[in-house]
Amino acid sequence: MSSSPPFVAVDLGKTRCRVLKAAGGSWERHDGPGAPGLANHGGVEDAFQSIDALLTRIDIPIAGIGVGAAGAWTAPHAAEKLARRLAAAAACPVVVASDVVTAHIGALGGGDGTLLIAGTGAAALGVGVDGVRLVDGWGPELGDFGGGSWIGREALRAVVRADAGLGAATSLTPQVAQQIGVPSAIPSWIASAAPLAQRLAALAPLVLDAAESGDLVARGIVDEAVRLLTASAVAAAPEGAVALHGGLTAHDWFRARLAASVAASDRVVAAAAGDALDGALLLVSRSDLPHERFAHRAE
Known part of the structure; x- marks a missing residue:
């Protein structure tokens, strides 16, 4: 029996971008340079390039991608654009939220x-x-x-x-x-x-x-x-x-x-239960968290 496609988590900061594929209890991680922030001029393109360069190292198909991106809180329209751009490129559902949101979800297990x-x-x-x-x-x-x-x-x-x-x-x-x-x-x-x-x-x-x-x-x-x-x-x-x-x-x-x-x-x-990558994985796999109104989804 074939296993289900994996979820992918992205933690995009201003200094570093981390991508994690989670499949059946195994983990595959890739790191690269970050992007100045979604609120900056050209922020969506810079963010897409940082993420896409690491996604190309991951085998498809992918069940979904959860992204925590610097600047998404103050630039929700840019977050929406990034979600649509990634969904079209990866041919899977994508959710983009602020890296602060995904870090919170990871640290507190999606709770208060x-x-x-x-x-x-x-x-x-x-x-x-x-x-x-x-x-x-x-x-x-x-x-x-x-x-x-x-x-x-x-x-x-x-x-x-x-x-x-x-x-x-x-x-x-x-x-x-x-x-x-x-x-x-x-x-x-x-x-x-x-x-x-x-x-x-x-x-x-x-x-x-x-x-x-x-x-x-x-x-x-x-x-x-x-x-x-x-x-x-x-x-x-x-x-x-x-x-x-x-x-x-x-x-x-x-x-x-x-x-x-x-x-x-x-x-x-x-003690933190996890980090921003854990939070991005939880966000892409669930839509019932209290953080949902800060999530920008595209398919």
Whole structure:
């Protein structure tokens, strides 16, 4: 007897795209570059190219594709277009939602609670009796408070202020110099054409390590990041468990501080049941989740 066609999950971020085929208890994963975001000019085409390049490595037929894409929350029409484009190319049903939505579904098994994301950006998605609420996820210009790009920017501000005699000396100065150069080189580095949020976020691990080692300036940046992230989680839902997600939470010291702050705000920190790929698989196989109104489906 032949087995049923597999479902495919896609996690499309701004830095990385992950594709996972799930069939009969076996898994096949492919990774590639991400896309700037569906809300950007040309976002649908960029997203399609990132995903299609990995889908070509997977044998067909496919039962369905679930996609979590950066920018889908603020660009629903683009999400609809991407769903139709992928459905036509793959000849199967496709559902596209925000990567925040699929991450929430994966972390909380499709149920209620809050997902606090601290990665390149930052956002908190709460699902409960009062409905669904997203806090932050506003991008590096308006928000992403406490995320990697925010931490990186604050580090550069601290370095240029210290260089001008306006702030305290910090071990971040020589560490940043290894990545960028002397403080006077920072403004031109900021103005470079390469995506700024990702470059800023790449500096965040330096800040977390410096803070853990006792640098007072770095510690101040991290303390404020923890406060901002916790405030977003609390604002996203009045009660319920909070799952932590994102690249910054892989840093044990930072994760412990963030978890303690969330717990001190009368929230239970829950272990994530899965990730965005798990959430995309659940979303493509079910249509009864509380997240359904944020799902864009095409056949």
